[in-house]
Amino acid sequence: MNQKNERIGRVQEINRFPVKSVLGESLSSAPVDSRGILGDRLWAIKNEDGKFGSGKTTRRFQQMEGLFNFKAKYEQDTPLITMPDGTEYRGDQERVNKALSELLGFPVTLAKEESISHFDEGPISIITTSALKMLSKDLGEIADSRRFRANLVIETEATGYLEDEWVDQLIQVGESVTLKIVAPLQRCIMVNNPQEELKQDARILKTLATHHAAMFGVWAKVERCGEIRVGDEAILLK
Incomplete structure (x- = not known):
């Protein structure tokens, strides 16, 4: 390793969200391509106006209440x-659209990404345990990583919001994947929303x-594709 490179820590969690703004799955390993973690947010719930379900309303997205129930x-x-x-539906079956529409209260379809990206910011989102500890200190109780829907949670021994210093730098994760940190993540009201046993918390x-x-965490684009695993070292390249 280059003597100037800096070991950040290890990958503690890998999370993938097949459907935008819906709860996802925790993985022990995942392929990473130029779009991000393979299949992440590749699908979205689309309304009749062509907008995708989200926690907020923008030009591309429509706020839809209750998405974390799925x-x-x-x-x-x-x-x-x-x-x-607890009922399961395959995404390639037409009846999933009927079930989603009935529960949300208006017509929707499950749509695969086409020309318009389903990402809010960019391909891969990252938070650190040091940032979680800092937020927990300010909050006065443990902050749960699930609220931030990060693709990668990196366990670090550092303190504070160290990822703020990574912007415009490269991080190697495992043996092959290289990410370029683009910007901090501006957070919205979705971090307050209830999910599973977590209650609404403004x-x-x-x-x-x-x-x-x-701000909490950063987002990155993929410079070099490969595979990542829980336990992989994360290294800041100098």
């Missing part, structure tokens, strides 16, 4: 959608806004 994972290349009552975004300009 969960998605892949069976090979096909997403499996789990409804709030203090999360408020605390981030007060102490860290509502």
